[in-house]
Amino acid sequence: MTTLAEGGNAPITGTTVRVGVDGPVDVTALVVDADGKVRGDADMVFFNQPAAPGVRLEGRALAVDLAALRPGADKVVVVASPEVEGATFAGTTVRFTLEHGGQAVGFTPSRLGPETVAVLAELYRRGGEWKVRAVGQGYDNGLGGLATDFGVVVDEGPAAPPTAPEEPAAPAAPTVSFTKGEEKLPPAMREKLNLRKQQVALVLTKHRAAGLRCRVVVVLDVSGSTGGLYRRGVFSRAVERVAPVAAQVDDGAEMQAWAMGGRAERLEDITIGGLPQWLERYAAQRYTGAGGWNNEKAAIEDVARFVAREPLDIPTLVLFFHDGGVTDNRGTEQALRAVGRAPVFWQFIGIGRSDYGILEKLDTLSGREFDNTGFFALDDLDAVDDAELYDRILREFPSWLRAYYPPGSVALRGLS
Incomplete structure (x- = not known):
C-alpha cells in the first residue's frame, strides 16, 4: 500500500475504485465541476441520498465509477463527519483507503481535533487522467456549512409558507468556490x-x-x-x-x-x-x-x-x-x-x-x-x-x- 502525507497525490489506475473510511464517522461524497462547485443538490451523496451517477455509498465505503460520473464532473470530494451529532474529531483516528487496479493508497489525517467535519481526500482529473490527493482539512461549521461552501443548498427546517410568485431570477454570478485554509x-x-x-x-x-x-x-x-x-x-x-x-x-x-x-x-x-x-x-x-x-x-x-x-x-x-x-x-x-x-x-x-x-x-x-x-x-x-x-x-x-x-x-x- 502507498501511504500519502497531507497534500500528497498518486495516479489512479483504471476507472472503477473503492473508497473505504475507518473510524466512527459518516461518509459523504461531493461531485464537483472544475470550479469546485456542485451543479445541484443531487451531487451530494450521503446517508439520505446514497447514490449519484458514478458514486454509491455503501456504509462507510464509496463505490466510484469515474467513467460514469455525470458530464462535466472533474472531482469527487470525500468528506467525513463524526457519527454522533455535535461531536468533534478529538481523540478519533480516521483512515482513508483507496483501492484501484489491484493497488491501494492510504492516508491518515494527523491534525484533526476540534473540527466537526473534514475533507479527507479528493479524486480529481488532471490532463485526462485521474489522481487522488490527500487533504485532511478540518472545519468547525459542520457538514451543512461545508456543503454550502461547495454550493449545496441545505434544507435546515420546514418549508416556508407559499408566497407570491417571484420575478425571474437574475443570471447567476460567476462561481467562487470555498478556498482551503x-x-x-x-x-x-x-x-x-x-x-x-x-x-x-x-x-x-x-x-x-x-x-x-x-x-x-x-x-x-x-x-x-x-x-x-x-x-x-x-x-x-x-x-x-x-x-x-x-x-x-x-x-x-x-x-x-x-x-x-x-x-x-x-x-x-x-x-x-x-x-x-x-x-x-x-x-x-x-x-x-x-x-x-x-x-x-x-x-x-x-x-x-x-x-x-x-x-x-x-x-x-x-x-x-x-x-x-x-x-x-x-x-x-x-x-x-x-x-x-x-x-x-x-x-x-x-x-x-x-x-x-x-x-x-x-x-x-x-x-x-x-x-x-x-x-x-x-x-x-x-x-x-x-x-x-x-x-x-x-x-x-x-x-x-x-x-x-x-x-x-x-x-x-x-x-x-
Whole structure:
C-alpha cells in the first residue's frame, strides 16, 4: 500500500475504485465541476441520498465509477463527519483507503481535533487522467456549512409558507468556490479574500476564461531600492491582493514565491491559511537573503527551471513585482526570449515610479513565436481598485493561452 502525507497525490489506475473510511464517522461524497462547485443538490451523496451517477455509498465505503460520473464532473470530494451529532474529531483516528487496479493508497489525517467535519481526500482529473490527493482539512461549521461552501443548498427546517410568485431570477454570478485554509484567516482578511475572488471571477468571465486553471508564481523585487516600499507595506498589500487570483485558479490555492535580488532565492510557498504569517516573514520588511541589486535574468531562469522540473498540464502565470531600475536590459530580454517556448506567461508589474527599461517594451518585442510577456506600472497601488488590478493582471494571459496551446488541450478546458 502507498501511504500519502497531507497534500500528497498518486495516479489512479483504471476507472472503477473503492473508497473505504475507518473510524466512527459518516461518509459523504461531493461531485464537483472544475470550479469546485456542485451543479445541484443531487451531487451530494450521503446517508439520505446514497447514490449519484458514478458514486454509491455503501456504509462507510464509496463505490466510484469515474467513467460514469455525470458530464462535466472533474472531482469527487470525500468528506467525513463524526457519527454522533455535535461531536468533534478529538481523540478519533480516521483512515482513508483507496483501492484501484489491484493497488491501494492510504492516508491518515494527523491534525484533526476540534473540527466537526473534514475533507479527507479528493479524486480529481488532471490532463485526462485521474489522481487522488490527500487533504485532511478540518472545519468547525459542520457538514451543512461545508456543503454550502461547495454550493449545496441545505434544507435546515420546514418549508416556508407559499408566497407570491417571484420575478425571474437574475443570471447567476460567476462561481467562487470555498478556498482551503480561508477559515484560518482573520475575519477582515477572509472577507476581503472572498470579495476579491468574486472580482477575479468577474474578470475571468469577461475574458471568456471562467474555468481557467493555472499555477501562479510570485516574484518580489528585493533590491536595495525597495526598502521604503516594504516599510510602507506596499509589497505586503500587493501580495495580499494577488492571493485571490491563486485562490480562484490554482487547484491547491497556493503560490510559489521567489525573491529577486542579486540572485534568485526560492521562498516558502504562499498558502491562503498561512498568508498572514508569510506576509509578516517576507513582506513586512525587505528580504535581505538574495542580495541588494537587480538580477532579473537569474530570477527568470530559476523560475523557468522550476517549471521544467515540475511540469503540469496547465500553464504557469508569473506575477513579477518590480520597483524599476532594470540592471541588465539585454540579459533580461535574452532570458525571456530563451523561455519563449515554455508554458509560462510572465506578467511584470511595476510599483516603483522608476525607469523600467526593457520591461516597458515587452509587448513590442519582435521575432517571438508567442507573446509570452506583459507589463503595466502602478504609480500608486492603493489608487487602483481590485476590478482594475485584476483586469490588468489577466488581460493578456488568456490570449497567450489560446495562441500557445493547440485546440483540445486540457489547458484550454476552462476557456470559451
